[in-house]
Amino acid sequence: MNPESFFSKDIKPALQNDPPGGWMPVIPEGCIRLSSGYPDPGLVPVEELKNSVVKLLEEEKDLPLHYIGSKKADGLKGILQNLMKERHMNIKSDELLITSGACQAIDLIARVLIDDETVVAVESPTYMEALEIFQNYTSRFMTIEIDENGLRTDRLEKELKERREKGEKLPKVLYTIPTFQNPTGTTMREERREHVMKLARDYDFLVIEDDAYGEVYFNQDTRPLKSLKRGNDPRVLYIGSLSKVVAPGLRIGWVAADKEFIEALSWFKKDLDHPFSQASVSQFLYEVDWEEHYTTLRKVYREKCSLLLSELENQMPESVSWYVPQGGYFVWLKVPGVDTSKLLEKAVEEGVSYVPGKYFFLDQEEGLAYLRLSFSYENGREISEGVKRLGRLIMAQVAGR
Amino acid sequence: MNPESFFSKDIKPALQNDPPGGWMPVIPEGCIRLSSGYPDPGLVPVEELKNSVVKLLEEEKDLPLHYIGSKKADGLKGILQNLMKERHMNIKSDELLITSGACQAIDLIARVLIDDETVVAVESPTYMEALEIFQNYTSRFMTIEIDENGLRTDRLEKELKERREKGEKLPKVLYTIPTFQNPTGTTMREERREHVMKLARDYDFLVIEDDAYGEVYFNQDTRPLKSLKRGNDPRVLYIGSLSKVVAPGLRIGWVAADKEFIEALSWFKKDLDHPFSQASVSQFLYEVDWEEHYTTLRKVYREKCSLLLSELENQMPESVSWYVPQGGYFVWLKVPGVDTSKLLEKAVEEGVSYVPGKYFFLDQEEGLAYLRLSFSYENGREISEGVKRLGRLIMAQVAGR
Numbered sequence: 001m002n003p004e005s006f007f008s009k010d011i012k013p014a015l016q017n018d019p020p021g022g023w024m025p026v027i028p029e030g031c032i033r034l035s036s037g038y039p040d041p042g043l044v045p046v047e048e049l050k051n052s053v054v055k056l057l058e059e060e061k062d063l064p065l066h067y068i069g070s071k072k073a074d075g076l077k078g079i080l081q082n083l084m085k086e087r088h089m090n091i092k093s094d095e096l097l098i099t100s101g102a103c104q105a106i107d108l109i110a111r112v113l114i115d116d117e118t119v120v121a122v123e124s125p126t127y128m129e130a131l132e133i134f135q136n137y138t139s140r141f142m143t144i145e146i147d148e149n150g151l152r153t154d155r156l157e158k159e160l161k162e163r164r165e166k167g168e169k170l171p172k173v174l175y176t177i178p179t180f181q182n183p184t185g186t187t188m189r190e191e192r193r194e195h196v197m198k199l200a201r202d203y204d205f206l207v208i209e210d211d212a213y214g215e216v217y218f219n220q221d222t223r224p225l226k227s228l229k230r231g232n233d234p235r236v237l238y239i240g241s242l243s244k245v246v247a248p249g250l251r252i253g254w255v256a257a258d259k260e261f262i263e264a265l266s267w268f269k270k271d272l273d274h275p276f277s278q279a280s281v282s283q284f285l286y287e288v289d290w291e292e293h294y295t296t297l298r299k300v301y302r303e304k305c306s307l308l309l310s311e312l313e314n315q316m317p318e319s320v321s322w323y324v325p326q327g328g329y330f331v332w333l334k335v336p337g338v339d340t341s342k343l344l345e346k347a348v349e350e351g352v353s354y355v356p357g358k359y360f361f362l363d364q365e366e367g368l369a370y371l372r373l374s375f376s377y378e379n380g381r382e383i384s385e386g387v388k389r390l391g392r393l394i395m396a397q398v399a400g401r
Numbered sequence: 402m403n404p405e406s407f408f409s410k411d412i413k414p415a416l417q418n419d420p421p422g423g424w425m426p427v428i429p430e431g432c433i434r435l436s437s438g439y440p441d442p443g444l445v446p447v448e449e450l451k452n453s454v455v456k457l458l459e460e461e462k463d464l465p466l467h468y469i470g471s472k473k474a475d476g477l478k479g480i481l482q483n484l485m486k487e488r489h490m491n492i493k494s495d496e497l498l499i500t501s502g503a504c505q506a507i508d509l510i511a512r513v514l515i516d517d518e519t520v521v522a523v524e525s526p527t528y529m530e531a532l533e534i535f536q537n538y539t540s541r542f543m544t545i546e547i548d549e550n551g552l553r554t555d556r557l558e559k560e561l562k563e564r565r566e567k568g569e570k571l572p573k574v575l576y577t578i579p580t581f582q583n584p585t586g587t588t589m590r591e592e593r594r595e596h597v598m599k600l601a602r603d604y605d606f607l608v609i610e611d612d613a614y615g616e617v618y619f620n621q622d623t624r625p626l627k628s629l630k631r632g633n634d635p636r637v638l639y640i641g642s643l644s645k646v647v648a649p650g651l652r653i654g655w656v657a658a659d660k661e662f663i664e665a666l667s668w669f670k671k672d673l674d675h676p677f678s679q680a681s682v683s684q685f686l687y688e689v690d691w692e693e694h695y696t697t698l699r700k701v702y703r704e705k706c707s708l709l710l711s712e713l714e715n716q717m718p719e720s721v722s723w724y725v726p727q728g729g730y731f732v733w734l735k736v737p738g739v740d741t742s743k744l745l746e747k748a749v750e751e752g753v754s755y756v757p758g759k760y761f762f763l764d765q766e767e768g769l770a771y772l773r774l775s776f777s778y779e780n781g782r783e784i785s786e787g788v789k790r791l792g793r794l795i796m797a798q799v800a801g802r
Binding site for chain 2: 070111115
């Protein structure tokens with residue numbers, strides 16, 4: 001029996017790609033993890049979640065352990081609607097679908113919108129898991145570069161215009177992380193936000209706005225694309241997540257979109273609801289002092305980012321450059337002349353990890369001289385030590401050329 | 402903007418079907434739920450799970466709340482391998498994928514195996530959610546009837562032979578619930594198990610074995626199809642679930658299959674792992690006295706089933722018939738001359754619910770005179786009262802003809 005001979009014809013193109021997860025470095029115990037986009041362990045509300053579960057099960061007994069029936073789980077939608085309201089979005093209950101993290105949200109949206117004829121516009125570089133997912137559905141992409149002010153919407157417009165003039169296929173969707181982008185840490189400037197939405201209307205494409213990092217700002221909130229048109233632009237499929245502000249292991253993400261999209265997404269979401277996890281989170285969110293939680297969280301990441309940046313100033317050779325993020329988890333390094341995926345092996349030997357830049361590009365060659373550092377997970381001492389080790393390695397590489 | 406105009410061409414056929422979940426009756430507060438395939442509330446280990454979460458978070462702190470890193474979550478696979486070993490299956494770690502319940506397992510398998518040219522063989526009747534899922538991928542089915550000894554493998558063979566002779570397309574997969582089937586409660590007899598696996602080899606199809614109810618036997622264990630050939634038949638994709646023996650709200654199911662299938666399933670499983678839920682369950686499973694838990698569980702369901710059956714004897718008119726299950730959650734009623742989906746409205750008004758038979762058939766007309774009763778969720782008093790109410794209604798219908 002040959003398993004492959006039983007595969008659906010529809011998945012065969014996807015299986016031609018690299019297997020998913022290749023970007024995740026194998027990290028030995030004790031290695032400083034500047035690769036991991038995990039929250040700071042001190043910010044993960046372990047005690048509070050424990051108390052929430054205890055309280056939940058004392059109050060609701062078996063209800064959150066069945067398929068449905070937990071009022072607390074049902075209440076999660078309302079809480080998420082309120083969180084979005086704080087960020088200027090007015091989302092109705094039937095415009096909201098809770099997912100297992102942002103990844104499932106991206107996958108469901110891709111499943112509903114993208115087929116092998118679809119052109120998908122993406123930022124370059126962009127979130128590697130989104131690239132993996134989209135490539136399961138299509139091989140037709142339009143890549144638009146990013147600078148320190150986010151997506152180059154002038155380039156996007158130029159490319160759209162050219163395609164239209166040449167009668168080439170236009171994109172059906174643009175996937176963007178406008179705020180504290182993964183991996184570059186950049187934020188799309190306000191005029192560009194207006195511009196991209198104007199282009200979406202003029203060229204009739206949808207915008208998938210991945211806002212996983214939106215709440216993790218250091219000083220100033222940014223208005224999501226979804227909010228710009230009367231608090232709920234139907235052209236935007238908005239993806240939210242609690243992974244970066246509460247904890248990823250709870251797997252709580254969501255999509256806010258037009259009701260018809262939500263219905264289609266639900267149609268294919270066959271893992272059902274997750275009552276225990278959703279009710280536990282709901283109980284936690286109901287009790288947490290959000291203002292306090294966010295204030296602490298923003299302060300912690302602001303300080304860690306600032307530390308990372310000053311260590312980079314001290315430890316990196318002149319030729320290395322980076323953007324200064326205003327929020328999020330990441331700093332994106334350009335290391336001219338160095339193949340960062342080759343360097344990784346040495347780096348891990350020296351006890352520091354990062355994610356090589358190539359995984360964030362469709363054409364991986366473009367990313368060889370870049371790498372992503374996370375300041376979110378490790379503590380100050382480890383950040384400093386990690387950058388020191390990495391600096392030494394890069395110095396040696398640059399000197400050895 | 403018209404959302405539909407953005408839909409993938411690949412999902413359009415699926416959207417022609419009835420929307421998912423139509424089978425779920427709207428049940429007012431206080432209604433006796435003979436519709437719900439939920440575990441008995443008294444068997445849901447609320448206290449034990451609470452203690453497990455507390456212990457887990459005290460021991461592992463933030464680890465189960467990140468993406469990966471929880472030893473407890475990682476340990477779940479080993480526990481499931483042991484559970485399968487108890488049932489005569491030898492499954493290696495790379496032959497096992499943890500899913501969000503059996504539904505996600507079915508969906509992932511469908512995604513990997515089924516395209517619009519695939520013929521899927523199913524039992525008739527069968528699990529309504531599996532039908533919903535398969536119909537998202539194909540409209541080509543072969544339906545094989547069930548009797549008190551499970552799938553009529555003689556009919557299956559006849560149909561296969563005819564198709565081969567006529568040069569018609571043969572099925573690529575058979576989906577079966579051989580043990581305590583949903584909805585009929587029947588179990589495939591041993592000779593038929595051997596027969597179906599022989600047919601799978603002779604006609605080169607795969608078997609998807611949904612064993613969600615396998616552990617819920619009243620008196621005697623049955624060997625899964627997966628176990629029949631040296632404890633691990635590569636032709637069988639085995640689906641397990643903790644929903645019926647621990648709690649569905651935890652969303653823990655799994656697939657045991659050839660490594661190549663598991664790799665392909667993982668490729669498309671984009672909700673990632675669920676570390677918090679998986680680690681909590683792992684902690685619970687590690688501590689629970691399985692023998693005691695199963696002994697109690699089997700006794701409870703045996704007694705509730707027996708009560709339901711004796712109430713049916715007392716309350717139903719002569720014309721109504723049913724199979725006597727040896728395990729599981731369900732009793733399947735044939736109510737000749739009654740349209741059970743029309744009757745449901747009245748039944749709910751009288752304060753008792755069930756699932757109309759039609760949802761378990763591809764050709765819903767075939768199921769009009771059937772209905773599924775669950776004895777799992779309600780207590781003895783409610784089961785008796787529920788059957789009494791339903792009996793009165795059916796009596797009146799039969800008399801009124």
